Amino acid sequence: MTREEKSQVIEQLTAHLSENSIIYLADISGLDAGxxxxxxxxxxxxxVKLKVVKNTLLAKAMxxxxxxxxxxxxxxxxxxxxxxxxxxxxxxRVIKEFRRKSDKPLLKGAYIEKxxxxxxxxxxxLVEIKSKEELIGEIIGLLQSPVKTVISAxxxxxxxxxxxVKTLSEREG
Numbered sequence: 181m182t183r184e185e186k187s188q189v190i191e192q193l194t195a196h197l198s199e200n201s202i203i204y205l206a207d208i209s210g211l212d213a214g215x216x217x218x219x220x221x222x223x224x225x226x227x228v229k230l231k232v233v234k235n236t237l238l239a240k241a242m243x244x245x246x247x248x249x250x251x252x253x254x255x256x257x258x259x260x261x262x263x264x265x266x267x268x269x270x271x272x273r274v275i276k277e278f279r280r281k282s283d284k285p286l287l288k289g290a291y292i293e294k295x296x297x298x299x300x301x302x303x304x305x306l307v308e309i310k311s312k313e314e315l316i317g318e319i320i321g322l323l324q325s326p327v328k329t330v331i332s333a334x335x336x337x338x339x340x341x342x343x344x345v346k347t348l349s350e351r352e353g
Contacts, residue, residue: 186237193233193241193262200264204271205252205288208232209259219278219285226274228265235260250296255288268292272306 181189197203208216223230235256242249242256263271275285289298290306297306310318 189234189237190240190244193238194244196231196262196264197241197245197247201291201293202265202268202271203291204263204265204275205255205290206261206263206271206275206285207259207288208261208285211282211284215282215284219274222274222278223263223271226265226270227267228263228271228274231262231264233260233262238262247291247294249291251298252289252291252296255298260288261285268309269307272303272309276303276307 208219211219220230235258238260239253239256242253263274265271271290272287275287278285287300287303287306289296290302291297292306292309
């Protein structure tokens with residue numbers, strides 16, 4: 181690879197890192213061609229982009245990037261694959277699901293919305309991370325709950341203030 185080609189790859193990787201707030205680093209070494217193809221298919225179905233990168237080029241791209249990758253630069257050894265997604269837990273779920281049949285890929289680390297996770301032991305924690313949509317759904321559900329209580333009280337209390345107060349006090353007690 182010429183110096184110019186390396187420079188272009190670093191530029192592309194830097195842009196890739198800057199554009200995404202959910203970045204996983206994984207080790208897929210040891211997977212044969214068929215297993216790698218299956219992993220790529222699983223990633224595609226889950227909306228995860230998988231790219232095998234050269235460590236030195238990724239390290240330089242991380243240095244140039246505006247983001248603080250902290251300890252992640254220390255795990256860039258051996259075979260490194262970059263997994264990028266819009267959902268914080270999608271790559272972790274793909275890895276966990278794939279490992280039901282294989283001992284790879286191994287999670288090296290992850291950068292999720294400015295938080296850094298290092299090591300394969302963080303996989304279960306990352307699987308449990310909720311997506312933005314899931315959190316919004318939970319908040320909406322929590323906000324709707326008191327409104328539903330008041331509406332229910334209005335219906336069962338006969339529409340009078342005394343009836344509503346009585347119904348609400350019975351529900352709390």
